[in-house]
Amino acid sequence: APPKAVPKTIENQRVYDETTVDPNDEEVAFDEATDEFAPYFNRQTVPKILITTSDRPRGRTVRFCEQLSTVIPNSHVYYRRGLALKRIIPQCIARDFTDLIVINEDRKIPNGLVLSHLPEGPTAHFRMSSVRLRKEIKRKGKNVPEVILNNFTTRLGHSVGRMFASLFPHDPQFIGRQVATFHNQRDYIFFRFHRYIFKSEKKVGIQELGPRFTLKLRSLQKGTFDSKFGEYEWIHKRREMDTSRRKFHL
């Protein structure tokens, strides 16, 4: 009988993306050393996050914001009260915030996320789905979690991955044994927050705590949030980009 062939999966058949990052690529390394996240990765700045919502948030969104602020250390939640984002941003910069997260909601559930790196950093706009709130598992302590970024292969994926990494302080406290995971699969970014324990050197157990949600990147903009005049680095165009089932961009 013929040997069993390797089954074809979508990941196997993925259309080769020319912007895939080669780990040894010098140009990419140079770019990353000089882009907007360099001060963070050189440990010059400590992340300070502002979490807010769209106007008039409803219960679920408010609770989600609170939980998100426990996941991300050094983050503050402020209510929007109808303020324009363009006016908030200069104030945030003045008060030394490094990142701004806006959670957009529709019909009482959160469905969008705008993540903006503040001192003139890129702004990423995501669509958020499958939001599950935390249900009475023990809350996170004051420990800084670790970060896992999986499967961010292309240049675009790399920059998005660095954006996520810059939300968390650089020195995770391993004593806390908490890990936040951003796993990219077929252009969907799954966020999970776990507590882990090593049962032996080959086995680890994880217990999920913290909210979970999935993100899909809609657009990446070079400057801070400016939907009309901003310079977009990448926009998801449905007609062009959704034609093939095996083509992914992150």
Add this chain to the structure above:
Amino acid sequence: VQWRTPTLPLYLTFLSRTKTQNFCRNEYNLTGLCNRSSCPLANSQYATIREEKGRCYLYMKTIERAAFPRRLWERVLLSKNYEKALEEIDENLIYWPRFIRHKCKQRFTKITQYLIRIRKLTLKRQRKLVPLRRKIERREKRREEKALIAAQLDNAIEKELLERLKQDTYGDIYNFPIHAFDKALQQQDAESESESDAEKEEDDDEDMSKREFVEADDSDLSDFEDMDKLETSSEEEREEEEEVEKKASHSKSKGKTPLKGPARRKRPYIEIEYEEETEPTTKTKAA
């Protein structure tokens, strides 16, 4: 002068009814309601205010021009200043019926108010409503589910954590000396002599480490219940002790969700394991 017609009155052509009111759809209507007094068709002397591109005009219709539909409506541009415009209305509609004058001024007031509001709103944030497309939503949802299954998140996370453990990112927190010795072994040249030497050393150390390991587990067990079957090699002896500890932890357990692993036991019970003299072979398993 209000004209009557024997057939369907002309003015009812623009009528649109609702449950409580009758509205007139004619553009020149002053009040918006359909009644005899405020119908531009039924009245031969009529005036309205209409705005175009932010400027208000006074439109007037008189009997003299009833025969010339093209010149029927006379248009006067009103000043931007509110009070001046009111005076202009009064001037133009002097000697006109009180009703029309009054209604014209009311309409003009309302129009200016909404123009002010438009100007204010354009300065504020303008929100664009983007409609959801059902087919696309469904497609995205389905793809997300499939991606979730393909992702196998838990496995991926566990693998990543073990990788990090191997690469020593955690430093000395976790005492898995077996692991460290494994690495040391791999670094050295793999000769049987050196291996057996190392094994003998490891034997003693392993006993020590076994004891250490168990004690560390004690504190962790209070967090997690049901650490069933910690599978490291050569731990039959240890398992016995562990069972006893597990019983103890069961009583302290708080009903949390169980970890990954085999099904949890409802009742504590002792599992008797027999120690075998197979240490060397199990050693190679670990290596």
